[in-house]
Amino acid sequence: MGDNRPPCEQAGRDCVDVATEFFALAHSLKRMVNARCRAAGLSYARVQVLHVLDDRGTTRIGDISEHLDVAARTMTSTIDGMVRDGLVARRTDPRDGRAVLVEMTPPGRATFDRVIAIRDAVLAEVFASLGPDDRDRLLELVRTLAGETAKAGEVAGG
Amino acid sequence: MGDNRPPCEQAGRDCVDVATEFFALAHSLKRMVNARCRAAGLSYARVQVLHVLDDRGTTRIGDISEHLDVAARTMTSTIDGMVRDGLVARRTDPRDGRAVLVEMTPPGRATFDRVIAIRDAVLAEVFASLGPDDRDRLLELVRTLAGETAKAGEVAGG
DNA sequence: AAAGATTGATCCGTCAATCTTG
DNA sequence: CAAGATTGACGGATCAATCTTT
Numbered sequence: 557m558g559d560n561r562p563p564c565e566q567a568g569r570d571c572v573d574v575a576t577e578f579f580a581l582a583h584s585l586k587r588m589v590n591a592r593c594r595a596a597g598l599s600y601a602r603v604q605v606l607h608v609l610d611d612r613g614t615t616r617i618g619d620i621s622e623h624l625d626v627a628a629r630t631m632t633s634t635i636d637g638m639v640r641d642g643l644v645a646r647r648t649d650p651r652d653g654r655a656v657l658v659e660m661t662p663p664g665r666a667t668f669d670r671v672i673a674i675r676d677a678v679l680a681e682v683f684a685s686l687g688p689d690d691r692d693r694l695l696e697l698v699r700t701l702a703g704e705t706a707k708a709g710e711v712a713g714g
Numbered sequence: 715m716g717d718n719r720p721p722c723e724q725a726g727r728d729c730v731d732v733a734t735e736f737f738a739l740a741h742s743l744k745r746m747v748n749a750r751c752r753a754a755g756l757s758y759a760r761v762q763v764l765h766v767l768d769d770r771g772t773t774r775i776g777d778i779s780e781h782l783d784v785a786a787r788t789m790t791s792t793i794d795g796m797v798r799d800g801l802v803a804r805r806t807d808p809r810d811g812r813a814v815l816v817e818m819t820p821p822g823r824a825t826f827d828r829v830i831a832i833r834d835a836v837l838a839e840v841f842a843s844l845g846p847d848d849r850d851r852l853l854e855l856v857r858t859l860a861g862e863t864a865k866a867g868e869v870a871g872g
Numbered sequence: 873a874a875a876g877a878t879t880g881a882t883c884c885g886t887c888a889a890t891c892t893t894g
Numbered sequence: 895c896a897a898g899a900t901t902g903a904c905g906g907a908t909c910a911a912t913c914t915t916t
Contacts, residue, residue, distance in 0.1 A: 571841035572834050574849045581860045582740035588867055630885055632900055654893045654898040676730050683729035685862040691732045697852045702739045704843040709746055788907055790878055812876040812915045
């Protein structure tokens with residue numbers, strides 16, 4: 557064998573190649589979804605916020621940022637804009653004066669219902685190219701990586 | 715089976731579920747890589763720019779933004795910061811007075827070599843959890859989706 | 873006119889510091 | 895003091911408008 561690199565480096569390059577294409581796909585996919593959602597009247601960040609409120613009802617702002625895995629600063633300013641545009645409303649938590657509850661307004665509901673259908677259509681348009689078995693396989697691989705990512709994140713965060 | 719939804723909607727939901735976990739993984743993975751690279755002295759956006767210059771040598775700014783699939787505005791301001799920090803230098807293309815060439819400086823080279831090793835280690839740390847066969851399978855699925863994304867993007871962009 | 877880059881306005885993301893409430 | 899939210903300063907992303915060069 558004329559290969560002078562140790563196995564770990566070979567595996568490393570292999571990993572990097574896969575990761576690079578994975579990142580590129582994620583980037584263009586997010587770009588596409590974002591563009592279609594914005595064209596329908598809602599940025600993807602706002603779609604995600606309304607999605608949380610749709611699932612869980614009125615929610616503390618800290619829980620939203622935690623669930624979406626973004627910094628507190630991000631959520632404060634995103635909610636600022638959404639309040640400005642009448643999509644959600646802020647209300648102090650009666651049980652805890654420190655916390656702030658975020659509530660979807662009727663216009664927010666209407667906008668969400670319209671845009672979420674478009675988002676789902678875009679995703680279906682792309683992921684339907686895989687077929688059910690391949691989607692299952694992809695989901696399995698993604699979950700394995702997500703588990704590993706969580707572990708690596710703990711190491712960094714601890 | 716008590717399922718009253720037509721097959722297309724079932725497939726749609728299936729697609730959305732896979733896509734949701736895919737996006738979540740991409741988000742946390744990018745967050746992690748970004749954090750580790752920044753801790754080493756370079757944001758991931760800058761790593762990507764230097765990576766292009768490492769692969770292709772001195773490159774027109776428009777070619778960099780096209781290759782990384784970001785808006786021209788993004789590249790202008792990212793390069794502004796990198797010039798400010800001495801990582802790259804701007805130079806007018808002698809063949810075309812409209813174009814601007816971006817060149818890696820020696821400090822940029824040193825920083826890149828240091829940080830790219832860290833980036834690769836982070837990616838290997840996560841993707842090595844898959845094993846070679848699963849990585850091949852993932853790469854195949856990613857490429858299928860990338861092809862579909864490109865098609866869907868043309869429709870939207872055309 | 874078309875192509876390449878810059879600029880303006882704005883949104884979303886980070887970290888670090890601050891204020892308020894428990 | 896600790897927890898929750900806001901604010902400041904800034905990087906990086908978008909679109910749309912502008913300026914220069916071909």
